Amino acid sequence: MTERSRFEQQVLPHMDAAYNLARWLTRNDHDAKDVLQEALLRAYRFFDGLRGEARPWLLAIVRNACFSWLQANRPGDVAPLDEEAEEADTETPEALAARSLDRRLLNEAIAALPVHFREALILRELEDLSYRDIARITGVPIGTVMSRLARARRLLADSMRVIASAARLPVHR
Amino acid sequence: MNAEESRLLHAYLDGELDPPRAVAFEARLAQDAGLRAAYERLRELSSAIREEADYHAAPAELSRAFSEQAPRARRSWLQPALALAAAVLLGIAVGFFLPRGAGEEALARELVASHVRATLSDRMIDVASSDQHTVKPWLSARLPFSPPVSDFSGEGFPLVGARVEYVGGKPAAVLVYKRRRHTIDVFVSPDVPSGRAASARDGFNVERFSAQGMGFALVSDLNRNELEDFARLLAGRS
Numbered sequence: 001m002t003e004r005s006r007f008e009q010q011v012l013p014h015m016d017a018a019y020n021l022a023r024w025l026t027r028n029d030h031d032a033k034d035v036l037q038e039a040l041l042r043a044y045r046f047f048d049g050l051r052g053e054a055r056p057w058l059l060a061i062v063r064n065a066c067f068s069w070l071q072a073n074r075p076g077d078v079a080p081l082d083e084e085a086e087e088a089d090t091e092t093p094e095a096l097a098a099r100s101l102d103r104r105l106l107n108e109a110i111a112a113l114p115v116h117f118r119e120a121l122i123l124r125e126l127e128d129l130s131y132r133d134i135a136r137i138t139g140v141p142i143g144t145v146m147s148r149l150a151r152a153r154r155l156l157a158d159s160m161r162v163i164a165s166a167a168r169l170p171v172h173r
Numbered sequence: 174m175n176a177e178e179s180r181l182l183h184a185y186l187d188g189e190l191d192p193p194r195a196v197a198f199e200a201r202l203a204q205d206a207g208l209r210a211a212y213e214r215l216r217e218l219s220s221a222i223r224e225e226a227d228y229h230a231a232p233a234e235l236s237r238a239f240s241e242q243a244p245r246a247r248r249s250w251l252q253p254a255l256a257l258a259a260a261v262l263l264g265i266a267v268g269f270f271l272p273r274g275a276g277e278e279a280l281a282r283e284l285v286a287s288h289v290r291a292t293l294s295d296r297m298i299d300v301a302s303s304d305q306h307t308v309k310p311w312l313s314a315r316l317p318f319s320p321p322v323s324d325f326s327g328e329g330f331p332l333v334g335a336r337v338e339y340v341g342g343k344p345a346a347v348l349v350y351k352r353r354r355h356t357i358d359v360f361v362s363p364d365v366p367s368g369r370a371a372s373a374r375d376g377f378n379v380e381r382f383s384a385q386g387m388g389f390a391l392v393s394d395l396n397r398n399e400l401e402d403f404a405r406l407l408a409g410r411s
Binding site for chain 2: 008009012014015016020024029033036040041044053055056103107110122124125128146150153156
């Protein structure tokens with residue numbers, strides 16, 4: 001089997017996961033397409049270096065391409081986080097309004113999360129990846145993945161509640 | 174709630190606690206109503222995200238753009254010849270020292286390859302229907318056996334269709350189910366080896382079990398926990 005068909009067989013089935021991540025990190029279709037196209041060519045060049053599973057490997061390449069792109073085009077998005085503050089945050093969501101809100105508002109609230117929290121949330125909830133894989137993809141220790149995920153969920157629940165009360169939406173469902 | 178409890182709560186929700194710690198945490202959940210309420214809220218948030226957040230599938234033009242841009246690999250005839258020679262030698266070596274589990278490995282490889290082939294060629298489904306009374310007769314007409322077919326929409330695993338594949342040179346029914354955006358292929362055949370097994374290849378999980386003289390093999394990029402849940406559902410129904 002040629003290198004190319006091995007690549008097509010092992011890597012291309014994960015295109016949706018790659019695009020979903022790029023789309024959530026860049027937050028629009030046009031930039032996601034550009035970044036992913038670059039990332040795929042890079043993945044193809046470094047395909048020899050693939051050891052183990054293709055999906056986390058591809059997602060790590062896509063994630064890094066997105067961060068380089070954000071660094072160049074929207075540096076404000078990738079400002080370093082105060083990780084200390086995350087450790088101090090131990091509360092879980094209180095009254096959760098998620099169910100009472102429509103899809104659009106939930107999606108807006110996720111898109112508004114700081115990018116480090118957003119990527120942890122997307123990789124866990126939409127890609128079903130383990131903490132270990134998320135740690136490898138995002139290049140941080142597992143403990144940091146855990147606190148980012150906890151923080152992402154808490155921020156999301158908070159902003160859903162704020163949106164709900166601002167819009168005076170009836171809580172139902 | 175202290176920092177330790179918060180970490181355990183998220184890790185438990187995400188299926189990241191090893192069995193002894195999960196059991197210990199369940200005991201704490203049972204005793205502590207506040208902790209239990211926090212867990213329920215967290216689980217509700219998690220399922221809201223999984224069900225409602227947009228999943229952006231890759232536009233078809235991306236694969237096309239890649240095919241046009243990626244340089245065609247230039248290879249001499251020597252490389253395939255060497256690879257073939259190596260494969261022959263390896264085949265001989267494996268034939269002599271067949272390790273335990275090698276059959277399982279080969280089977281998992283074949284099942285995953287079939288699943289990937291179907292995904293890539295967009296030929297997941299030959300008969301598209303969520304109605305077991307449409308799918309079952311369609312399969313029975315094409316196979317020398319009649320596989321059990323059930324829809325699990327109520328449990329979050331809707332049946333979307335079926336196709337017929339060859340596994341180990343024998344025909345097998347493939348029931349196609351969805352779990353959120355994940356596709357699950359369920360291979361069913363009296364010729365799929367019996368017994369229970371689980372493995373992972375190239376980012377896909379494989380679960381096998383047998384029931385009522387049929388072998389079942391599940392292949393999906395769905396996480397291991399939910400795939401096991403689905404295997405239990407199937408085993409209970411057939």
